[in-house]
Amino acid sequence: MTTKAPKTTSSIVFQVFRGDDAAGREERFEVPAVEGMVVLDAIHYIQANYANDLACRWNCKAAKCGSCSAEINGRPRLMCKTRVDEFGKDEIHVWPMRAFPLIKDLVTDVSWNYQVNKEIPGFTPPANEPVPYRMLPEDTERVYEYRKCIECFLCQDVCHVLRNHDDKSMYYGPRYMVRIAALEMHPLDTERRTGLLHGKAGVGMCNITKCCQEVCPEHIKITDNAIIPLKERTTTDAYDPIAWMLRKVRPRREPAGITGAQTSELGGVRLPQRFAVKDVVRLKSAGRPFARVGGVRPDGKLEVWILKMRGTQQHWKGPSVVDTSEVTNNYGPLDDVGIGSKLFEQTLTDHAE
Ligand code: SF4
Numbered sequence: 520m521t522t523k524a525p526k527t528t529s530s531i532v533f534q535v536f537r538g539d540d541a542a543g544r545e546e547r548f549e550v551p552a553v554e555g556m557v558v559l560d561a562i563h564y565i566q567a568n569y570a571n572d573l574a575c576r577w578n579c580k581a582a583k584c585g586s587c588s589a590e591i592n593g594r595p596r597l598m599c600k601t602r603v604d605e606f607g608k609d610e611i612h613v614w615p616m617r618a619f620p621l622i623k624d625l626v627t628d629v630s631w632n633y634q635v636n637k638e639i640p641g642f643t644p645p646a647n648e649p650v651p652y653r654m655l656p657e658d659t660e661r662v663y664e665y666r667k668c669i670e671c672f673l674c675q676d677v678c679h680v681l682r683n684h685d686d687k688s689m690y691y692g693p694r695y696m697v698r699i700a701a702l703e704m705h706p707l708d709t710e711r712r713t714g715l716l717h718g719k720a721g722v723g724m725c726n727i728t729k730c731c732q733e734v735c736p737e738h739i740k741i742t743d744n745a746i747i748p749l750k751e752r753t754t755t756d757a758y759d760p761i762a763w764m765l766r767k768v769r770p771r772r773e774p775a776g777i778t779g780a781q782t783s784e785l786g787g788v789r790l791p792q793r794f795a796v797k798d799v800v801r802l803k804s805a806g807r808p809f810a811r812v813g814g815v816r817p818d819g820k821l822e823v824w825i826l827k828m829r830g831t832q833q834h835w836k837g838p839s840v841v842d843t844s845e846v847t848n849n850y851g852p853l854d855d856v857g858i859g860s861k862l863f864e865q866t867l868t869d870h871a872e
């Protein structure tokens with residue numbers, strides 16, 4: 520079918536996909552050329568003048584909402600960011616993203632992405648981290664890049680692992696490697712997601728073709744700065760025997776809220792636990808002393824050994840029982856903090872575990 524443009528200036532020919540998941544074909548439209556026009560303008564012109572029922576998704580027309588993703592002359596792009604004059608006199612073919620089920624015309628069902636998103640453990644700061652969070656600017660710089668993502672899913676569309684096999688069970692896709700990188704490299708995050716990456720998220724499926732990186736409208740270096748570092752971390756955690764041994768002797772700091780391994784029992788109910796034996800904490804009591812967690816009691820209270828200073832000498836006095844509300848900060852394992860660790864070994868060995 521051909522629809523002619525009103526007789527104004529020169530016109531551009533658009534071949535736009537029309538149809539649903541049962542059947543579809545391209546329809547030809549002529550649209551008057553206007554200086555500075557983008558593909559989304561042409562789609563709006565077609566809707567207004569020729570095909571009121573043409574389905575397309577858009578919101579901002581400013582390349583920020585990530586809604587207007589489509590395939591323009593076979594390349595995944597934002598319609599609102601693609602100028603028509605870059606194609607010269609050539610016809611412009613506009614198709615929906617082909618990695619996702621088609622709903623109608625240019626609109627696809629991207630809900631699978633949101634399901635994947637829910638499977639990724641969210642930001643998990645250390646126990647008792649004071650709010651508002653304080654971080655050094657140089658520690659936060661790395662995650663800025665990942666946070667530019669507008670969830671347009673163009674990278675998901677171009678990734679051959681998701682696109683060519685019609686089976687999304689093997690790999691979360693580049694968008695979610697970016698999200699996991701943002702969490703893993705956050706200076707205050709304590710969660711370890713390499714097990715997920717090695718398993719269901721499937722980082723090993725990526726063969727670093729960099730196609731995702733080339734189509735990202737936010738110019739995120741998806742492969743270089745997210746996927747490759749995540750592959751390195753995952754390989755270290757999954758296969759490096761020295762890293763495995765270090766994890767055994769120096770477990771990571773426990774996150775705030777519920778933790779799996781360090782819960783205590785009360786009548787068979789596993790209580791949320793924010794403290795681990797050997798954590799160094801600061802108490803509210805006079806002088807705000809440091810203390811060492813020697814045990815977590817079934818009622819949730821802590822047995823602590825308080826750090827006392829006599830001149831240049833220090834020793835740990837205890838045990839005392841305190842409520843968790845007495846703790847103003849948890850600095851994590853003694854091995855990491857290093858406060859009086861030698862003396863601790865001398866005096867608390869029998870009580871610590
Ligand atoms: S680099 Fe990896 S994630 Fe990106 S398109 Fe290629 S296979 Fe997919």
Ligand code: SF4
Pocket residue numbers: 667668669670671672673674675693694697734735736737738739741
């Ligand atoms: S990483 Fe880039 S291409 Fe992928 S969803 Fe985010 S903004 Fe879009």
Ligand code: FES
Pocket residue numbers: 577578579580581582583584585586587588597598599600
């Ligand atoms: S309309 Fe928002 S990104 Fe194109």
